Amino acid sequence: MAAEHKHSSSLSAKKLLFSILLNLGITLAQFIGGIISGSLSLLSDALHNFTDVISLIISYIAHKMARKNASISRTFGYKRAEIMAAFVNAASLIVIAIILIKEAIGRFFEPQAINSTVVIWLAIIAILGNGLSVLLMKKDSQSNLNMRSAYLHLFTDMLASIAVLIGGLFMKYYQLYWIDSILTIMIAVYLIVVGYKLLKSSFKILMLYTPTNIDVKKVVAKVCEIPAVKNIHHIHIWSLNEDEIHLEAHLDLHENISVTSFDVVLQKIEKLVNKEFNINHVTIQPEHNKPDSKAIIIQD
Template sequence: MGHHHSHNHSHTHSDLKRRNLFISILLNILITVAQVIGGLLSGSLALLSDALHNFSDVISLIISYVANNLSKKKASFQKTFGYKRAEILAAFINAATLIVVAILLIIEAVKRFQNPQDIESNLVIWLSAVAILGNGFSVLLLKKDSETNMNMKSAYLHLLTDMMASVAVLIGGLLMKYYQLYWVDSLLTFIIALYLIWMGFDLLKNSTKVLMLFTPDTVPIKKIVNEINAFERIKNVHHVHVWQLNEDEIHLEAHIDFNEDITLSEFDDILHDIEDLVFNKYDINHVNIQPEFGKDDVKDVIVQD
């Protein structure tokens, strides 16, 4: 078994990531409470639906926060991989809820378009502005980590779309106050919901691929097999599995048939060369090779276990 461990995130960075998530949770709880009270006082369906969206953000952020903490737990005899998949699972759940929230927003937008109502626009304007500032700050906190981590991306997308929804509510409030154009709020909500579905589906697809142990798109199995087959003493590479465990680990497992009955130390040298090849070219950092000589088994590259 070979390993090329890549520690992309230091403990300090992990602590910062957790702190940023925690701050975002507190901000969104405050925004949700303010919008519920404001929505009830003003009679604004837009504010109440935005509060619902914000509440879904609180849930998604808590899921992301718990998953981030779980992923740091050590492996054990009962859990040999630890909780390394926790963040991928959180990304999957959050992506699914993104799509559900988007569908609810579309339904709400259609209803509101059909039945526009007079509301207290001043309260709507001020509370949506507060939500924009709060969510905007949270978006800035999570932006950097969202580029390298599916879990953080799911939380970031929830917050980004909620900030956009608040912008729609603000624009709607201003147009209602000065021009009585109540339908604009519904139109903007509908557009934001479509964007939410588009982004959510992409994240759902990517997290599903990881959970289903699909080969990462960046790993060309046929090319890797040909490159390993080119090693002088290797006769055949077969029974190959490549999967992504989490954001930081890609695993390669294979059987290798040798031309001769080599020693264990000779195998170690070849294994080291294989590890260097797949790590440097394809970012595969966990390699598990089963050496064989003259074994009568199926020599296909991909074998159904």
């Protein structure tokens, strides 16, 4: 079974690496083609592909690093590397998209002739390349969140390339060169929306916010239903990464019980919060009649 998992993991890594190399080639071709043809939408699609190449590289590194064990100097291992990189990538993506919009508005009022044939052929190449990557990643995306993220990036790349192809056809047969600016703005706005969502979600994780799908008061109410529990307070709930949610709290007990008895209570709490709130890492400090604040949230 372990050998099968290792083989599956190795195969997924190879698929990611192939997709990285393929999309890097597409990005380079689109960038050169965008300069030669004068198409801003092709350049913006090249940017989209490049940011997704970075995302694929992050996924590849995270896929490799996830298999590394924690150490004395890195007690959490490398579990947050992907989140930190996502935050930086999202911020830079928004800045570059805004620059593209500014340039596209200027070009809209002063349209420039564009080599639409180059745009069309490069868009077709990008669609075929991204389509192949999407097919390669589809199976793995159904069982792994990291691979699903990579799959979605590739899928949106394919959609953006289809938009560029449509624009190229309009320019070739109707000489509507201003459509290049419109498509650039549409792609840039889409990048801002996607980038903002990624920036917001990664920021919340880095700042140790309580996950949006967890109501702390409901957690307290559920835990207090356990007979031995008098009160749960001084609570911290945060996401270490996309897969790991931690709960840390002080637990006031009705009786001064033994460590063995407390272990039974702790197991009940762990099963409860995992089933009800998907919390998979629990650290509890047991107390009995300790004269401290019983507020749910206390500033450390």
